[in-house]
Amino acid sequence: MIKITNLCRNWGNFSISGVNLEVKKGEFFGLFGHNGAGKTLLLETIAGIWYPDKGEIFIDSKNMTLLPPEKRNIGFVYQEPWLFPHLSVRENICFGLRVRKRKKKEIERRIEELNVILKLDSVLMRKNTGLLSGGEKQKVALARVLAINPGIIFCDEPTHSLDSNARDSFYKILSDIRKNFATLIVFVSHDYEELKGLADRIGIMEQGRLVQVDEITSRF
Amino acid sequence: MFAKGIILAGLLALAQLFLFSWLDAGTNSLLFCANLFFIYCGLLYAKRLKNFRWSIYLAGYFALFFILFALSQRPLIFILVLFLYASLFHLPRILGYLFIFIFSIIVFTAYWISGLIVFSLFYFIILEFIRKRGNVFITFMLGMGFLLLSLILLPLINLLFQSSLQTLASTLNQDIRNALVVSFGTAFISTLIIFLFGVPLGFFMARIDFKFKPLVDALIDLPILVPQTAAGIALLVFLGPKTPLGNFFNRFFGINFAGSYLGIIACQIFVSMPFLVRSAISAFESVNPKFENVSRTLGTNPRQTFFKVSLPLALPGIFNGCILSFCRALSESGSLMVVAYRPSTIPIYVYDVFVQYGTKESVPITIMFLIICLWSFVVLKWIYETRRKSILRV
Numbered sequence: 013m014i015k016i017t018n019l020c021r022n023w024g025n026f027s028i029s030g031v032n033l034e035v036k037k038g039e040f041f042g043l044f045g046h047n048g049a050g051k052t053l054l055l056e057t058i059a060g061i062w063y064p065d066k067g068e069i070f071i072d073s074k075n076m077t078l079l080p081p082e083k084r085n086i087g088f089v090y091q092e093p094w095l096f097p098h099l100s101v102r103e104n105i106c107f108g109l110r111v112r113k114r115k116k117k118e119i120e121r122r123i124e125e126l127n128v129i130l131k132l133d134s135v136l137m138r139k140n141t142g143l144l145s146g147g148e149k150q151k152v153a154l155a156r157v158l159a160i161n162p163g164i165i166f167c168d169e170p171t172h173s174l175d176s177n178a179r180d181s182f183y184k185i186l187s188d189i190r191k192n193f194a195t196l197i198v199f200v201s202h203d204y205e206e207l208k209g210l211a212d213r214i215g216i217m218e219q220g221r222l223v224q225v226d227e228i229t230s231r232f
Numbered sequence: 233m234f235a236k237g238i239i240l241a242g243l244l245a246l247a248q249l250f251l252f253s254w255l256d257a258g259t260n261s262l263l264f265c266a267n268l269f270f271i272y273c274g275l276l277y278a279k280r281l282k283n284f285r286w287s288i289y290l291a292g293y294f295a296l297f298f299i300l301f302a303l304s305q306r307p308l309i310f311i312l313v314l315f316l317y318a319s320l321f322h323l324p325r326i327l328g329y330l331f332i333f334i335f336s337i338i339v340f341t342a343y344w345i346s347g348l349i350v351f352s353l354f355y356f357i358i359l360e361f362i363r364k365r366g367n368v369f370i371t372f373m374l375g376m377g378f379l380l381l382s383l384i385l386l387p388l389i390n391l392l393f394q395s396s397l398q399t400l401a402s403t404l405n406q407d408i409r410n411a412l413v414v415s416f417g418t419a420f421i422s423t424l425i426i427f428l429f430g431v432p433l434g435f436f437m438a439r440i441d442f443k444f445k446p447l448v449d450a451l452i453d454l455p456i457l458v459p460q461t462a463a464g465i466a467l468l469v470f471l472g473p474k475t476p477l478g479n480f481f482n483r484f485f486g487i488n489f490a491g492s493y494l495g496i497i498a499c500q501i502f503v504s505m506p507f508l509v510r511s512a513i514s515a516f517e518s519v520n521p522k523f524e525n526v527s528r529t530l531g532t533n534p535r536q537t538f539f540k541v542s543l544p545l546a547l548p549g550i551f552n553g554c555i556l557s558f559c560r561a562l563s564e565s566g567s568l569m570v571v572a573y574r575p576s577t578i579p580i581y582v583y584d585v586f587v588q589y590g591t592k593e594s595v596p597i598t599i600m601f602l603i604i605c606l607w608s609f610v611v612l613k614w615i616y617e618t619r620r621k622s623i624l625r626v
Contacts, residue, residue, distance in 0.1 A: 056525065059525075059529055060528070060529075061525050061528065061529075080528070080533065080534075081525075081528040081529050082528055082529070082530075082531045082532060082533055084529075086529055087529065087530075088525070088526060088529040090522060090525075090526065092522070094520070094522050094523055094526045096523065096527075096541060096545075097545070098544045098545060107527070107530055107540075108530035108531050111530065111531045111532050111536060111540070112531055156530065157529075157530070160530060160531060
């Protein structure tokens with residue numbers, strides 16, 4: 013569960029101001045806004061990349077406002093996959109587990125579990141992440157996030173540069189994860205139709221403000 | 233085809249008969265082989281080329297004969313060039329370089345290597361002009377750049393050919409070996425120290441914006457602006473004997489900066505620091521902060537993020553900076569003359585010999601130094617390229 017009260021942050025030429033939001037556990041929340049509306053910055057602020065000037069962030073009713081990002085257990089999938097180019101596909105996926113000093117056996121087991129969900133067989137053996145296709149890259153990025161078992165996943169237009177096939181399989185994976193693990197997912201897009209098919213509720217951002225939050229049925 | 237063969241054979245038989253009278257037997261038999269080879273290639277080309285180009289092939293023979301044999305009286309070079317000409321005729325570009333080679337040997341006998349380089353570059357520019365389908369502006373840019381590069385290249389290359397291998401070998405005495413060890417040892421240690429302190433500075437400068445950033449930025453470039461001797465004097469006044477800091481070090485640690493390895497290292501750090509730090513800054517700037525963000529959300533603290541993500545990704549660029557910094561430290565002389573003339577590094581040793589014995593004695597040592605520096609630069613660059621490929625898996 014995420015609860016945000018009166019979140020403000022100023023970057024000099026752009027600011028987020030007065031964002032209030034509550035997202036329940038297991039909910040699929042869509043965040044809609046045009047380019048430059050501040051969607052990515054809002055998510056990054058909640059994830060702890062930036063600290064807010066004002067306001068508070070509660071995650072599972074704990075105050076996380078000033079906690080560093082590594083303590084928040086939020087998975088972040090960006091528009092670009094940002095796979096670490098100096099690591100192989102497998103090393104990318106178990107990056108978070110290695111940092112947590114998990115045992116080798118446990119890491120192997122986790123990769124097997126992810127393999128069942130994401131069907132990673134074709135890419136797992138590859139060394140060079142640069143040669144994967146766009147869809148494969150995004151899948152690996154998602155696997156890397158899922159490996160650490162986050163309670164919350166932020167997806168910042170991850171399907172932006174994928175074709176419709178890869179997009180559909182990405183959606184399918186997300187809804188499977190949500191069903192199986194009751195994960196809270198915040199999905200950002202500038203395509204309202206895309207969000208309508210996915211989300212339980214949609215928030216609309218304009219110039220750094222969250223102007224409206226709608227149940228998906230009540231809007232149309 | 234047959235007619236062409238007859239023409240060739242007839243002409244060359246005549247030439248051979250005519251020459252028999254005054255060439256010695258060895259040269260003449262070589263010439264005969266070259267001519268036979270020329271005929272053989274001529275027959276091959278007769279099948280492939282049209283009449284016009286084939287007659288150019290023939291005309292080329294006479295031109296070479298006239299220039300090299302008749303005018304400049306060099307039968308051996310004529311034979312060598314004839315072999316090359318016959319085998320390279322189907323590659324017109326390389327043939328152009330061959331003609332430039334001949335031209336520079338005949339015209340600029342003393343400076344033929346420099347001439348060869350200049351005219352080859354010129355020829356290359358013209359070829360580029362043709363390849364780019366006559367884009368005058370880009371070719372002009374290329375030409376301007378090459379003028380600048382040749383200003384660097386010509387004196388150095390000319391210098392390299394000023395001494396024989398034997399003289400070079402005989403200069404390698406104990407003194408110069410000591411100087412080599414001192415130079416490479418101190419430059420390595422200085423680079424290591426700059427790496428340890430410069431990389432954190434580079435990371436900070438690349439990631440954080442603050443009020444006095446332009447000032448710090450200028451400070452990093454300062455050692456390039458300060459004249460080397462001024463830097464030496466500044467260091468001497470700061471650390472030298474009979475200064476408070478120098479006294480302190482001398483009394484409590486028994487360390488002297490002036491005239492010691494430590495002095496050399498201090499000077500080298502002072503002058504070569506900007507190269508590594510600049511490279512580190514741009515290397516870290518080229519690593520997208522999103523990588524670090526992703527890493528943070530995956531659970532790394534700032535220190536782990538630096539060592540697991542930022543540093544490995546920036547390392548190729550930083551290593552490039554290390555090469556520059558190392559080579560700069562190796563070639564430092566101005567401040568060393570002030571702070572630590574002994575133990576002498578190579579630049580100081582060269583200067584020493586030049587002052588004591590003059591140009592003639594210092595040239596072979598300079599060449600030696602140049603070769604060693606260029607060689608280490610090339611080797612390091614090579615390591616850099618392979619490392620870069622293995623790190624970024626491109």
